[in-house]
Amino acid sequence: MKIAVCVKQVPDSETRITLAAPAAQLDDSGFTRVLNPYDAYAVEEAVKIKEAGGEVEVTAIIAGPETVKETLKKDCLAVGCDKAIIISDPELVGADEMALATAMAAVIKRDGYDLVLTGIKAIDDDSGQLGIILGEMLDMAHVSTITKLDLGEGSLTAEREIEGGKEIVEASLPAVLTCQKGLNEPRLPSLPNIMKAGMKPMETVTCADLGLELPTSLSTVKTFSPPPARGECKLIDAEDPAAAARELARLLNEEAKVI
Amino acid sequence: MSDAKYPTGGEFLLQETDPADCFTPEDFDENQRMFATTVDDFTAKHVLPVVEELEYEGDTTLGKGLLKEAGTMGLLMADIPEAYGGMGSNKATIMLISEKIAHAGSFAVTHGAQSGIGTLPIVYFGTDEQKQKYLPGIATGEIMTCYALTEPGSGSDALAAATTAMLTDDGKHYVMNGTKQYITNASYSEIVILFAKIDGDKFTGFIVDLSSDGVTIGAEEKKMGIKGSSTCAIILEDVKVPVENVLGEIGKGHHIAFNILNVGRFKLGASTTGGSKMALSAAVPYTKDRKQFEQPLCSFGLIRRKIADVAAAIFMSESMLYRTAGLLDVAIDTLDKKDAGYDRKSIQQVEEFSIECSMIKVFASEVLALSADECLQMLGGYGYCQEYPLERIYRDERINRIFEGTNEINRMLVPGMILKKAMKGELPFLQAAQAVADELTGLPSFEEPGEPEFLENEAKLVANMKKIVLATLGMAAQKFGMELKDQQEVLADIADITMAAYACESALLRTKKKVAKDGEEAAALMANMFTLYVHDAMEDVSTWARNVMAGTVEGDELRTMLAGLRRLTKHDPVNRTKLHDAIADKVIEAEGYTAE
Ligand SMILES: Cc1cc2nc3c(=O)[nH]c(=O)nc-3n(C[C@H](O)[C@H](O)[C@H](O)COP(=O)(O)OP(=O)(O)OC[C@H]3O[C@@H](n4cnc5c(N)ncnc54)[C@H](O)[C@@H]3O)c2cc1C
Numbered sequence: 001m002k003i004a005v006c007v008k009q010v011p012d013s014e015t016r017i018t019l020a021a022p023a024a025q026l027d028d029s030g031f032t033r034v035l036n037p038y039d040a041y042a043v044e045e046a047v048k049i050k051e052a053g054g055e056v057e058v059t060a061i062i063a064g065p066e067t068v069k070e071t072l073k074k075d076c077l078a079v080g081c082d083k084a085i086i087i088s089d090p091e092l093v094g095a096d097e098m099a100l101a102t103a104m105a106a107v108i109k110r111d112g113y114d115l116v117l118t119g120i121k122a123i124d125d126d127s128g129q130l131g132i133i134l135g136e137m138l139d140m141a142h143v144s145t146i147t148k149l150d151l152g153e154g155s156l157t158a159e160r161e162i163e164g165g166k167e168i169v170e171a172s173l174p175a176v177l178t179c180q181k182g183l184n185e186p187r188l189p190s191l192p193n194i195m196k197a198g199m200k201p202m203e204t205v206t207c208a209d210l211g212l213e214l215p216t217s218l219s220t221v222k223t224f225s226p227p228p229a230r231g232e233c234k235l236i237d238a239e240d241p242a243a244a245a246r247e248l249a250r251l252l253n254e255e256a257k258v259i
Numbered sequence: 260m261s262d263a264k265y266p267t268g269g270e271f272l273l274q275e276t277d278p279a280d281c282f283t284p285e286d287f288d289e290n291q292r293m294f295a296t297t298v299d300d301f302t303a304k305h306v307l308p309v310v311e312e313l314e315y316e317g318d319t320t321l322g323k324g325l326l327k328e329a330g331t332m333g334l335l336m337a338d339i340p341e342a343y344g345g346m347g348s349n350k351a352t353i354m355l356i357s358e359k360i361a362h363a364g365s366f367a368v369t370h371g372a373q374s375g376i377g378t379l380p381i382v383y384f385g386t387d388e389q390k391q392k393y394l395p396g397i398a399t400g401e402i403m404t405c406y407a408l409t410e411p412g413s414g415s416d417a418l419a420a421a422t423t424a425m426l427t428d429d430g431k432h433y434v435m436n437g438t439k440q441y442i443t444n445a446s447y448s449e450i451v452i453l454f455a456k457i458d459g460d461k462f463t464g465f466i467v468d469l470s471s472d473g474v475t476i477g478a479e480e481k482k483m484g485i486k487g488s489s490t491c492a493i494i495l496e497d498v499k500v501p502v503e504n505v506l507g508e509i510g511k512g513h514h515i516a517f518n519i520l521n522v523g524r525f526k527l528g529a530s531t532t533g534g535s536k537m538a539l540s541a542a543v544p545y546t547k548d549r550k551q552f553e554q555p556l557c558s559f560g561l562i563r564r565k566i567a568d569v570a571a572a573i574f575m576s577e578s579m580l581y582r583t584a585g586l587l588d589v590a591i592d593t594l595d596k597k598d599a600g601y602d603r604k605s606i607q608q609v610e611e612f613s614i615e616c617s618m619i620k621v622f623a624s625e626v627l628a629l630s631a632d633e634c635l636q637m638l639g640g641y642g643y644c645q646e647y648p649l650e651r652i653y654r655d656e657r658i659n660r661i662f663e664g665t666n667e668i669n670r671m672l673v674p675g676m677i678l679k680k681a682m683k684g685e686l687p688f689l690q691a692a693q694a695v696a697d698e699l700t701g702l703p704s705f706e707e708p709g710e711p712e713f714l715e716n717e718a719k720l721v722a723n724m725k726k727i728v729l730a731t732l733g734m735a736a737q738k739f740g741m742e743l744k745d746q747q748e749v750l751a752d753i754a755d756i757t758m759a760a761y762a763c764e765s766a767l768l769r770t771k772k773k774v775a776k777d778g779e780e781a782a783a784l785m786a787n788m789f790t791l792y793v794h795d796a797m798e799d800v801s802t803w804a805r806n807v808m809a810g811t812v813e814g815d816e817l818r819t820m821l822a823g824l825r826r827l828t829k830h831d832p833v834n835r836t837k838l839h840d841a842i843a844d845k846v847i848e849a850e851g852y853t854a855e
Contacts, residue, residue, distance in 0.1 A: 070293070073289075191294050195346070198290065
């Protein structure tokens with residue numbers, strides 16, 4: 001069985017973003033970059049499937065510049081992925097999910113995979129589209145937001161989060177699944193495995209290698225601006241709940257003008 | 260070993276070092292950097308969630324599970340050779356791991372006892388059978404180990420141990436009796452490296468199974484800090500230990516004890532450097548948020564001064580620490596890994612640098628004392644309360660000046676070991692000392708200084724500090740001869756001068772290396788921290804040296820020496836406020852220590 005895990009490198013959520021005024025570009029020179037936390041669930045799930053036995057090969061696929069190699073090595077190869085493929089192309093810089101999925105789908109088609117795992121979304125742009133587009137492009141079954149996975153012969157059963165409950169979905173393989181928090185507890189790499197990860201194969205391909213013309217991005221980011229300053233917080237004395245509720249309603253109506 | 264091509268300890272006093280040959284934290288490779296973040300991740304995931312239980316409730320039982328977890332992540336195997344299930348890492352990597360694990364608070368001490376003092380005696384002095392039997396399990400955390408040297412009646416004077424080991428009539432066992440005290444991890448360890456006197460006089464190392472009949476583990480000590488680490492006595496009553504558990508040679512236990520202390524010292528230098536960084540990271544963000552007089556604390560000059568002084572001191576510790584790691588690695592790399600005696604020889608190489616190991620221990624633990632104290636002060640009353648980590652860091656800091664050889668004992672060792680090497684002909688110290696003495700008593704030169712190059716004046720201060728070490732130690736050795744060992748105050752002052760010289764030179768070399776690679780602008784913060792520190796240090800060196808001289812000679816001789824000393828210590832003050840500001844800006848922006 002061949003599993004592809006589509007991953008992304010994102011700024012660490014603790015990275016400080018200094019942005020005083022609207023700007024066309026983020027100054028990302030000082031960013032620490034990590035594996036997208038949702039993708040870590042995908043990696044962990046793939047490695048668990050591999051550890052459960054059978055002939056399983058796990059490949060991490062990522063799009064990005066040379067700097068993604070550290071993430072691949074430490075957070076994918078050192079925790080159990082067998083190899084990695086980097087799609088490195090200047091055209092992919094700032095590309096939207098459509099373009100990204102086109103490139104990833106090309107690699108997945110080229111090598112042929114039984115299962116494609118990815119995070120529900122990346123914490124940087126929060127769009128949550130890649131997995132869904134991949135399912136469509138690859139013509140594979142697609143289950144999103146999974147929190148539990150059982151693999152059968154040529155099929156799978158997954159639990160997915162829905163509002164107010166969970167849904168149990170059966171699907172046939174090959175399939176694309178997007179992984180949600182709760183699916184598993186991603187492990188940390190061990191020091192000896194970090195050393196060994198340096199020996200695992202890492203392939204770099206360009207869009208030309210894949211014979212690809214990327215679609216023009218449907219969306220482009222024009223400016224980044226800091227969030228508006230937060231307003232004053234008003235505390236209502238809650239000694240008498242009924243009076244407090246009346247005061248809250250009044251403020252919402254008269255001052256905030258939202259009701 | 261005077262003709263050796265590889266470096267040897269104490270040599271820095273007598274020669275110039277090329278910055279390119281000085282290992283610095285900027286030289287870490289990708290694997291090492293990944294190890295560092297992995298240790299941080301381990302702490303965040305496994306230790307920080309139980310901080311309350313460990314550090315404030317003093318639950319010492321958690322250490323065992325955490326050690327097992329650390330074992331599965333390979334955090335216990337850096338010191339163990341690959342042939343026995345370890346990683347056989349170099350010293351720079353080992354120090355980096357020790358530095359990073361410091362953020363785990365008490366668990367750092369637990370980790371150090373297992374992976375350092377509990378492991379290394381077997382690595383360096385064990386037989387192949389002993390290594391096979393214990394090291395793979397120790398590497399993964401399946402076997403917990405500890406180290407018992409101290410006794411109620413013998414602490415600093417470790418060789419005065421009263422624990423005895425008597426051979427049984429059939430020659431198969433030793434019967435041991437005695438009490439070991441303050442043993443980290445004793446409560447849950449399977450084995451202990453324990454020192455006892457065979458027949459009451461031959462000081463010898465043993466590997467003792469703690470499940471043996473006659474072993475009792477005492478109650479947990481109620482400690483001031485590192486409350487999550489386990490510290491108990493081990494009481495031995497007619498404990499039978501098989502003869503094959505003797506570690507190293509009979510009567511040579513002091514070799515093991517002293518060499519392991521050496522390694523323990525540089526590791527402690529690393530963990531205290533990590534601790535200092537933790538203190539600064541715990542304080543700086545607070546000074547940005549907290550406002551008084553409608554201004555953030557970090558805008559006040561006196562707070563900025565604290566931030567800058569602490570950062571500069573950490574820069575010194577860090578620079579001397581990794582410089583020493585590099586020296587050790589170069590020395591060890593000259594050995595043949597396939598040589599059956601490789602492990603034993605590599606500890607001999609570490610022994611060559613016992614001067615540096617003691618200096619790092621004392622210097623870095625005292626920088627931590629400064630960091631904890633000043634960082635707590637930055638938080639005012641909040642620093643004094645347990646809601647913020649500085650209250651704990653302040654308590655935890657204290658032990659580092661006591662164990663692995665008290666700072667007093669280590670101070671005595673520094674000049675002592677320099678002289679020992681000189682006597683053995685390993686360091687051409689006496690000739691060099693004579694040359695400096697001649698310079699001091701000779702006529703001053705009157706060359707007009709030109710416009711100084713970048714850091715040229717400061718480099719001169721460093722060179723002069725080294726001369727002052729030679730002058731004071733040479734003078735004291737000549738005057739007191741064999742009695743010098745009883746002149747503790749003189750020796751301590753000389754130790755302090757030596758440490759200042761080593762720290763300042765290490766920081767200078769690191770800064771110069773950075774300048775050579777990335778230019779003066781990129782090295783500006785390093786240069787500022789070094790400049791700030793070296794000028795202050797020269798004032799201290801001047802005081803220490805004057806005291807040594809006054810405690811050693813008198814009359815005309817003293818006056819001539821003091822005049823010579825004034826030439827060496829002369830320096831114009833720098834604008835400290837400007838330096839403090841430049842450094843504080845960077846540290847505040849980074850919300851913690853940085854050298855970038
Ligand atoms: C929390 C904790 C954990 C420990 N873990 C371990 C462990 O795992 N294994 C182990 O073997 N030990 C351990 N120790 C013991 C520790 O190493 C000793 O406490 C230390 O070596 C000092 O010995 P002492 O306490 O007997 O002090 P003493 O030797 O009695 O010293 C008291 C004071 O006198 C000074 N002094 C002593 N001799 C001289 C001298 N010649 N010249 C000048 N000053 C001198 C000392 O510097 C000190 O200031 C631990 C201790 C603690 C508190």
